[in-house]
Amino acid sequence: MGSNFKIETKCIQSGWQPKKGESRVIPIYQSTTFKYDTSEQMGRLFDLEDEGYFYTRLQNPTNDAVAAKICDLEGGYAAMLTSSGQAANFYAIMNIAEAGDHIICVSAVYGGTYNLYAHTIRKMGVEATFVEPDISKEELNALFRENTKAVFGETIANPALVVLDIEKFAEAAHAHGVPLIIDNTFATPINCRPFEWGADIVTHSTTKYMDGHAVAVGGAIVDSGNFDWMAHKEKFPGLTAPDETYHGIVYAEKFGKGAYITKATAQLMRDLGSIPSPQNAFLLNLGLETLHLRVPRHCENAKKVAEFLKTQDKVAWVNCPMLPDDAQYALAQKYMPNGTCGVITFGLKGGRDASVTMMDNLKLAAIVTHVADSRTCVLHPASHTHRQMNDKELLEAGVQPDLIRFSVGTENADDIIADLKQALDAVK
Numbered sequence: 001m002g003s004n005f006k007i008e009t010k011c012i013q014s015g016w017q018p019k020k021g022e023s024r025v026i027p028i029y030q031s032t033t034f035k036y037d038t039s040e041q042m043g044r045l046f047d048l049e050d051e052g053y054f055y056t057r058l059q060n061p062t063n064d065a066v067a068a069k070i071c072d073l074e075g076g077y078a079a080m081l082t083s084s085g086q087a088a089n090f091y092a093i094m095n096i097a098e099a100g101d102h103i104i105c106v107s108a109v110y111g112g113t114y115n116l117y118a119h120t121i122r123k124m125g126v127e128a129t130f131v132e133p134d135i136s137k138e139e140l141n142a143l144f145r146e147n148t149k150a151v152f153g154e155t156i157a158n159p160a161l162v163v164l165d166i167e168k169f170a171e172a173a174h175a176h177g178v179p180l181i182i183d184n185t186f187a188t189p190i191n192c193r194p195f196e197w198g199a200d201i202v203t204h205s206t207t208k209y210m211d212g213h214a215v216a217v218g219g220a221i222v223d224s225g226n227f228d229w230m231a232h233k234e235k236f237p238g239l240t241a242p243d244e245t246y247h248g249i250v251y252a253e254k255f256g257k258g259a260y261i262t263k264a265t266a267q268l269m270r271d272l273g274s275i276p277s278p279q280n281a282f283l284l285n286l287g288l289e290t291l292h293l294r295v296p297r298h299c300e301n302a303k304k305v306a307e308f309l310k311t312q313d314k315v316a317w318v319n320c321p322m323l324p325d326d327a328q329y330a331l332a333q334k335y336m337p338n339g340t341c342g343v344i345t346f347g348l349k350g351g352r353d354a355s356v357t358m359m360d361n362l363k364l365a366a367i368v369t370h371v372a373d374s375r376t377c378v379l380h381p382a383s384h385t386h387r388q389m390n391d392k393e394l395l396e397a398g399v400q401p402d403l404i405r406f407s408v409g410t411e412n413a414d415d416i417i418a419d420l421k422q423a424l425d426a427v428k
């Protein structure tokens, strides 16, 4: 399916392939519906006997062309877009788990994902066990149950910046006949392609580096096609037993390597409808066209900013896995030798109050609830996303009260550093 081009070329060329006389640039199919000549033709689409578009709640050609590009970037077999990263992580699990099932999730994950798996899907009957990223193989193996359906983690966690030992988790998942699902949002396929390390399914919040300009919330799910559902027939009846809502087709038999994404589209998208607008997919594609140029620049700038912060007396600590003295350096070198991401975290000796003063004095870096776009931005979880917690609760949630999440943009690093310097000067 995919191309043999290098990743830089894929960013620009993959996905939309115009035929004679067609639009060179991916067109926005701003249409809810698609026309057919006969009733029979339309009927075959509803039986999944023919491929084709009929209603944009399930599929749209613009979205699919952009999904195909992301699929090619990850080296996957099939992919789909979702309306947000949250929807992607929800679908990724619920496509193979149902009430009574269990998943294993690494604890260092995005807060929204934690809430989704710890609370929301729990109310739907799917229980998650959270594990520390540095859990031993023996302890990890002991946590699998008969009803465990997937293992989930992030390549590099937002905001903990912990690098996942993907091979360790892939081995354990496969030894127990379940897929490893990796949220590759922060690394992007430019810095890491989890399928090359044994992951089976990759998800993204495309809202972050893929869009890169903070204009469109979105998500994606990519399937490697490598997981053999039929070899674990009993565990995954949704894929290996007849779907009565489509006249008894068996996804794994009829669609082979495409079974997982076909089912997620034909069932979950049909019933839950978390599809992005084609307009947003178009914007995402523009972002993807420069992903290979922006990501290295984000990393280069982040490293410079982290190195600067390390020289500052008022700074207590800095997390940046690209620096040799970082606790995550060895894993980062293995999985992301060209760089991790543009997000770094740090704390000030003056604690929470000093963090607030410093942030209020930043002029270039903006205080926003976002990360990973071209404009440098900053967030203080203790004052913002986690503000209802006291210091003790914050520590339990793995967020130091002084932790500043600093998303280094693609501006000139000297200007970002000068901004931080003057803001630190304001801290007494």
Ligand SMILES: *Cc1c(COP(=O)(O)O)cnc(C)c1O
Pocket: 084, 085, 086, 087, 089, 110, 112, 113, 154, 158, 183, 185, 186, 204, 205, 206, 207, 208, 217, 218, 219
């Ligand atoms: C932001 C984020 C999400 C959620 O994505 P939305 O697009 O905001 O729904 C999921 N995972 C990670 C790692 C994220 O950074």
